[in-house]
Amino acid sequence: MAxxxxxxxxxxxxxxxxxxxxxxxxxxxxxxxxxxxxNGAGKSTLMKVLSGVYxxxxxxxxxxxxxxxxxxxxxxxxxxxxxxxxxxxxxLVPLLSIAENLFLGxxxxxxxxxxxxxxxxxxxxxxxxxxxxxPPTTQVGKLGVGKQQLxxxxxxxxxxxxxxxxxxxxxxxxxxxxxxxxxxxxELKAQGVTQIIISHKLNEIGRVADRITIIRDGATVSTxxxxxxxxxxxxxxxxxxxxxxxxxxxxxxxGDVLMEVSGWNVWHPEQQGRQMIRDAAFTVRKGExxxxxxxxxxxxxxxxxxxxxxxxxxxxxxxxxxxxxxxxTSSVTxxxxxxxxxxxxxxxxxxxxxxxxxxxxxTLANLxxxxxRGVLSRGREQQVAEEYRRxxxxxxxxxxxKVVNLSGGNQQKVVLSKxxxxxxxxxxxxxxxxxxxxxxxFEIYTIMNELxxxxxxxxxxxxxxxxxLGMCDRIYVMNEGRIVGELTKAEASQERIMSxxxxxxxxxKVA
Amino acid sequence: xxxxTAGTGGKGIGAHLGGHLRENGMILALVAIVLxxxxxxxxxxxxxxxxxxxxxxxxxxxSYVIIMALGMLLVIVAGHIDLSVGSxxxxxxxxxxxxxxNMGWPVYAVVPTCLFVGLLIGAAQGYWVAYWRIxxxxxxxxxxxxxxxxxxxxxxxxxxGPFPRSFQSLSTGFIPDAFxxxxxxxTALALxxxxxxxxxxMGLRARARDQQFGIAPEPMIVFxxxxxxxxxxxxxxxxxxxxxxxxxxxxxxxxxxxxxxAFFTESTTTGRRIYAxxxxxxxxxxxGINTDRLVFLTFCNMGVLASLAGMIVAARLNSSTPxxxxxxxxxxxxxxxxxxxxxxxxxxxxxxVVVGALIMGVMNNGMSIMGIxxxxxxxxxxxxxxxxxxxxxxxxxx
Numbered sequence: 007m008a009x010x011x012x013x014x015x016x017x018x019x020x021x022x023x024x025x026x027x028x029x030x031x032x033x034x035x036x037x038x039x040x041x042x043x044x045n046g047a048g049k050s051t052l053m054k055v056l057s058g059v060y061x062x063x064x065x066x067x068x069x070x071x072x073x074x075x076x077x078x079x080x081x082x083x084x085x086x087x088x089x090x091x092x093x094x095x096x097x098l099v100p101l102l103s104i105a106e107n108l109f110l111g112x113x114x115x116x117x118x119x120x121x122x123x124x125x126x127x128x129x130x131x132x133x134x135x136x137x138x139x140x141p142p143t144t145q146v147g148k149l150g151v152g153k154q155q156l157x158x159x160x161x162x163x164x165x166x167x168x169x170x171x172x173x174x175x176x177x178x179x180x181x182x183x184x185x186x187x188x189x190x191x192x193e194l195k196a197q198g199v200t201q202i203i204i205s206h207k208l209n210e211i212g213r214v215a216d217r218i219t220i221i222r223d224g225a226t227v228s229t230x231x232x233x234x235x236x237x238x239x240x241x242x243x244x245x246x247x248x249x250x251x252x253x254x255x256x257x258x259x260x261g262d263v264l265m266e267v268s269g270w271n272v273w274h275p276e277q278q279g280r281q282m283i284r285d286a287a288f289t290v291r292k293g294e295x296x297x298x299x300x301x302x303x304x305x306x307x308x309x310x311x312x313x314x315x316x317x318x319x320x321x322x323x324x325x326x327x328x329x330x331x332x333x334x335t336s337s338v339t340x341x342x343x344x345x346x347x348x349x350x351x352x353x354x355x356x357x358x359x360x361x362x363x364x365x366x367x368x369t370l371a372n373l374x375x376x377x378x379r380g381v382l383s384r385g386r387e388q389q390v391a392e393e394y395r396r397x398x399x400x401x402x403x404x405x406x407x408k409v410v411n412l413s414g415g416n417q418q419k420v421v422l423s424k425x426x427x428x429x430x431x432x433x434x435x436x437x438x439x440x441x442x443x444x445x446x447x448f449e450i451y452t453i454m455n456e457l458x459x460x461x462x463x464x465x466x467x468x469x470x471x472x473x474x475l476g477m478c479d480r481i482y483v484m485n486e487g488r489i490v491g492e493l494t495k496a497e498a499s500q501e502r503i504m505s506x507x508x509x510x511x512x513x514x515k516v517a
Numbered sequence: 518x519x520x521x522t523a524g525t526g527g528k529g530i531g532a533h534l535g536g537h538l539r540e541n542g543m544i545l546a547l548v549a550i551v552l553x554x555x556x557x558x559x560x561x562x563x564x565x566x567x568x569x570x571x572x573x574x575x576x577x578x579x580s581y582v583i584i585m586a587l588g589m590l591l592v593i594v595a596g597h598i599d600l601s602v603g604s605x606x607x608x609x610x611x612x613x614x615x616x617x618x619n620m621g622w623p624v625y626a627v628v629p630t631c632l633f634v635g636l637l638i639g640a641a642q643g644y645w646v647a648y649w650r651i652x653x654x655x656x657x658x659x660x661x662x663x664x665x666x667x668x669x670x671x672x673x674x675x676x677x678g679p680f681p682r683s684f685q686s687l688s689t690g691f692i693p694d695a696f697x698x699x700x701x702x703x704t705a706l707a708l709x710x711x712x713x714x715x716x717x718x719m720g721l722r723a724r725a726r727d728q729q730f731g732i733a734p735e736p737m738i739v740f741x742x743x744x745x746x747x748x749x750x751x752x753x754x755x756x757x758x759x760x761x762x763x764x765x766x767x768x769x770x771x772x773x774x775x776x777x778x779a780f781f782t783e784s785t786t787t788g789r790r791i792y793a794x795x796x797x798x799x800x801x802x803x804x805g806i807n808t809d810r811l812v813f814l815t816f817c818n819m820g821v822l823a824s825l826a827g828m829i830v831a832a833r834l835n836s837s838t839p840x841x842x843x844x845x846x847x848x849x850x851x852x853x854x855x856x857x858x859x860x861x862x863x864x865x866x867x868x869x870v871v872v873g874a875l876i877m878g879v880m881n882n883g884m885s886i887m888g889i890x891x892x893x894x895x896x897x898x899x900x901x902x903x904x905x906x907x908x909x910x911x912x913x914x915x
Contacts, residue, residue: 373789388730
């Protein structure tokens, strides 16, 4: 096998951060090469260097592609050479048709006039290649994420792709869609398309990848061949320490029931007759960390947000009790007053006012706490912010810093500070460690333990099963809007959680 | 990240000025423009730009823009726009004229009635924007047409006037001298001196507080120069006004409103919430802020201020005309953006907006004295607006 791509000693420095530090990557012709690493390890930066988002000259090191030095001035250069990247956030125009999307910027045209019959015919061929049975005129926005992902691949094929880069392609997909996509990857490989896949899902990597390169803290740790691949080895290389020490020690000693949700039903806010949550019921005890496991789309976020001030859904019914008494959580203000807090999975869109300083974000949910009769005390506000900066070890030169300038981990600490200052009894944390590097994750876990030790209840929604297993006293498993099982710490394992999900899901097959 | 590293470096004057370029730059720009016109007008026309009469005129001519800009800032900070204010000025002026001239209502009944009409108009528009999520551009564009039409209808296409002296004094009245000296007007001098002392005292107190809580204060030299410029300008303007006819009522109203709104935006929970809402509406809502109601209230507030402006304009012209207020919305919105508000909401300061409005006003006045035609005036004002916003965007991307 010939070498298609060789990246040698790639370094990329941002102000204050060395994102990549002499990274080496070799990809052979016709292989599927996986890149693993924790969030923030530098995988995406490396792919941006490769695809020309960061042009030649803005990084150190050399890239050899097809035996020649690659000097991209931009994405168009790399695409012309057949290097195509499919980002995690799909870049399709939802209001345009499949055919229009496939040839966007690459139209089947002569003299600026589009040859539609030809375009439709080519669309049909491409769709067949990726196994998608849809008319070329279908609006992309009307398709599910899984099908949209296939269209992205078809779009890459339309550009005569030689090296296809997939950035976490299955992150947003259901199990069966993921399987389809992996099958397609193997098929493309058979047709000679070299592929790089970035993924966190070790079972998927094990299935499709020929070799794995592991990146940690901006540097290459190892490249493993198929025979060397094992989950333990990958995790050890990714994290740099053993699994056992990824979660802080704690003595779970839950007290009385603090919060009790029962008979909770929620309907989709727009689609008539689509029930998102069915008859959900769960409890949270004092000092307890309760996990909610489930696949993407199982309804975990919908459950949390509908409880927290009816921020999601319509025709919501059911009761929420705090300390045995039924409470009204029908608006966010009431939910906060009842002692609830919800830390969103989407910090940037829903959790923070990015252009405002740390101090203003921290006090946002409890402005009354730093004001007298509606008049703010800047001094008190400053003190509060400083306290949380110390307690949470938010790394920043000053609390007047805008949160947009902070790293993901520090941003998350700001969101947590905001909610702690509102002094809730129960905190619902939705994917609290998403997009956060390993070290900061450990800090967030430690904070969660402290919250529980203070006698608060913590609900943790997470897609990372090891994290749930490592942190939670009890785990509820959700699937298709229902709570399908409850496991104690002793009972819980990845296999049991998965089997609870799969048993209740007629559509998915055990892989 | 870039900001972070810049922030950790030595708190030099340069670094600080870089961070607060906009606020200090605005004041310097205003001073520079005033000096420019003073020299040019003196040389070319032989006229004193800074004469007591012209300064008085400047305030009388621009008071309505500043008053509405205060409310427009809140609307824009909340992430919206109000295109209807010009028509609301016309309409409430017409209401005032009909009530006063045709029906003989006294001024103390007309003023609250008109303010209430303004409130209703603001509420009617804010309702659709806040609770129905109709884009404010559309709602207020409709309002602009509707209230212009209603103005024409109410006045039957005629000018209605004149107003009694009591109503006129809203705009053209002056605070009488309580000390009986009159030339110069001692009340005016005393009030202005008091204001200057208050500004200095509050500035120093804020500095002391910042130091106490570990907020890096601005370098003493910047603080000193800025406050020197502001107090000097204030005392100069005060002296000039005092030596003419005293403080115009409008200036008092304007100053009180400016202080109130500055306090509201910077030091109250509600003010803070409007900024959070403009910065990230979803995050604000999930933090327990009733964003819909706040948007509604900013429009109500805008309506009230527009009706106040409408009465002042009517009082100044001493009649209500169907054309009153045409194009005012553009001056007001321009003042807010020149004053440094962000187009996407979430940022902007009252002091910036007032200075922005004054810059526009001084340019209008200066160019008129120089005899520059309305055609060139428009071109120049347009370019200044564009330059100010380009400057902002450039600074933000740097």
